[in-house]
Amino acid sequence: MSEGASYAEVMARRGEIVRKSIGLDYERYAMGTLAFDYERLLADTGYDVETVAAIQAHTAVGNTPLVELGNLTELVRATAAPGKGARLFLKDEAANPSGSFKDRRASISVHEARQRGFQGVVAATSGNYGAAVASQAARAGLGCIVVQEAFDSRGVAQPEIAEKTRACEAYGAEVIRLSVGPELFYVFLRVLEETGWFNASLYTPFSILGIETLGHELAQQMKQRTGAFPDVVVVTHAGGGNLTGTARGLAKAGAVESTVVAASVDLSGLHMASDRDFNRKSFTTGHTGFSIPFTTWPDRADVPRNAARALRYMDRFVTVTQGEVFYATQALAELEGMERGPAGNTSLAAAFALGREMDRDATLVVQETEYTGAGKHPLAQLDLARRMGIRIGRGDPRTSRPGQAIVIPEHPSQLRVEDVDLDHLRRSYLRHALAAVPEGAVLEEPDVSFLAAETRLDPSTVQEVIDEVRRTSR
Amino acid sequence: MGERVVKGTWVELHGIVLAPGERAPQVPEETQCVPLEWKVKGFLVRDAELGEEAEVVTPAGRRLRGTLAQVNPAYVHGFGPPVPELLAVGGELRALLRERRSR
Numbered sequence: 001m002s003e004g005a006s007y008a009e010v011m012a013r014r015g016e017i018v019r020k021s022i023g024l025d026y027e028r029y030a031m032g033t034l035a036f037d038y039e040r041l042l043a044d045t046g047y048d049v050e051t052v053a054a055i056q057a058h059t060a061v062g063n064t065p066l067v068e069l070g071n072l073t074e075l076v077r078a079t080a081a082p083g084k085g086a087r088l089f090l091k092d093e094a095a096n097p098s099g100s101f102k103d104r105r106a107s108i109s110v111h112e113a114r115q116r117g118f119q120g121v122v123a124a125t126s127g128n129y130g131a132a133v134a135s136q137a138a139r140a141g142l143g144c145i146v147v148q149e150a151f152d153s154r155g156v157a158q159p160e161i162a163e164k165t166r167a168c169e170a171y172g173a174e175v176i177r178l179s180v181g182p183e184l185f186y187v188f189l190r191v192l193e194e195t196g197w198f199n200a201s202l203y204t205p206f207s208i209l210g211i212e213t214l215g216h217e218l219a220q221q222m223k224q225r226t227g228a229f230p231d232v233v234v235v236t237h238a239g240g241g242n243l244t245g246t247a248r249g250l251a252k253a254g255a256v257e258s259t260v261v262a263a264s265v266d267l268s269g270l271h272m273a274s275d276r277d278f279n280r281k282s283f284t285t286g287h288t289g290f291s292i293p294f295t296t297w298p299d300r301a302d303v304p305r306n307a308a309r310a311l312r313y314m315d316r317f318v319t320v321t322q323g324e325v326f327y328a329t330q331a332l333a334e335l336e337g338m339e340r341g342p343a344g345n346t347s348l349a350a351a352f353a354l355g356r357e358m359d360r361d362a363t364l365v366v367q368e369t370e371y372t373g374a375g376k377h378p379l380a381q382l383d384l385a386r387r388m389g390i391r392i393g394r395g396d397p398r399t400s401r402p403g404q405a406i407v408i409p410e411h412p413s414q415l416r417v418e419d420v421d422l423d424h425l426r427r428s429y430l431r432h433a434l435a436a437v438p439e440g441a442v443l444e445e446p447d448v449s450f451l452a453a454e455t456r457l458d459p460s461t462v463q464e465v466i467d468e469v470r471r472t473s474r
Numbered sequence: 475m476g477e478r479v480v481k482g483t484w485v486e487l488h489g490i491v492l493a494p495g496e497r498a499p500q501v502p503e504e505t506q507c508v509p510l511e512w513k514v515k516g517f518l519v520r521d522a523e524l525g526e527e528a529e530v531v532t533p534a535g536r537r538l539r540g541t542l543a544q545v546n547p548a549y550v551h552g553f554g555p556p557v558p559e560l561l562a563v564g565g566e567l568r569a570l571l572r573e574r575r576s577r
Binding site for chain 1 (some may be wrong): 552
């Protein structure tokens, strides 16, 4: 990397760098003291579901198969009360060109970058999104740089991220691999500044609008297959984009009654910026280390206003353990003949427990899979975990401890979900929102309406929480 | 003297972005005390020695300078040995379905 500005200097210019690299004037959408016109920010891009679908069809993205999981449904019914056990379906997003739903997000960003004459795209991501951007950029003839958090101070790479490095390089991208730390954002900003390329952030309107087709497609496929929209859609939840885009797409298809459930792997207790904890996580995404902070404050992202606003769209939020996801991954391979990546199967593990509570004639859709391979596989993750001194055994998954013990269930009846208290998350969101308000600033009517939409609380409850927070913080 | 590497070879450079004293204030103690490192691959612009300063052109067409760390670096991630705790799962589940179907 060339000599350049200091950390503090570059971070001080972040607003200007990000604005230039996305080309959106977020200020135009500001309302009141803290609010902004979310719907108009998205609508003004001009990408409706049909336009997005047409662009994606051009690059072989989307239109992925919807698969009924007959054997897993039977397995769920084997552990359910009489009359219970929903029909399980799976949207096989691994069928996208780079092997995950992230191609949907990347396709619109890359399309936009090309339309506006950018020479290349830059993305800060250690996951599937990097490969997706690299793949889409390759097709569009644009340059691509991916910035990853990839290895710890001993040089040990997370196997899943090592595979992402390889995939990005296979698509012709430059990959900047970094050791552990949130200063990745500083490197990312410097690359944007040095290249003048497009910021293919995961959190722009383009990224979220690209995912709407996923919800839209699955609603239509279910209607065609079963005669009705799905009762429940389970979404693996990390930064919030997958959930936001899918829920918006469902609504646009008319599936407004479908319950949207967020599912994350429980990694509580492991610090996301810790060099020590980095390789004690057997999942690099879809976990609570992202989903809790991003649900309670989406505007911590690399854009001024995050277009992924999960709290607006989730009806329920559950967690599962690492061992349960590995078990579900094994079950999908051995009972349905579909070997898929573990991170995408987080919602599949949750589906076992959720499906068990539902009636037999009800339907549940697990809305994504991801590709699997070297590094990106339960074997690679468990092998690393063992080398890191983490205990691996069979038993009740409730006895697992992130970073210390991974427990593979002994029976499908042991798969459970833990509910995350949405009311608690809503209050936490409001505390974050108020903390961002300048001292002495007054909240106006548009602010209260905005916070009500953000939290799905009624305006009077929002006002009560605001008063309570302000009283206690004085 | 390090190994001589010829121009045009696919290599990996290594460098330090932030030294231990320069880390962001919010990072935890164990991260504060180690540097933020970077690694990038590209084609060597001119002959160089392993362990010495070198310049590459990356696949994105950028010229970057750093310490020449590896020549034609291998992808070493794999699957590792089969995990006994997972090996048994398929058989157990198939048995469970068989039993249910024979009832």
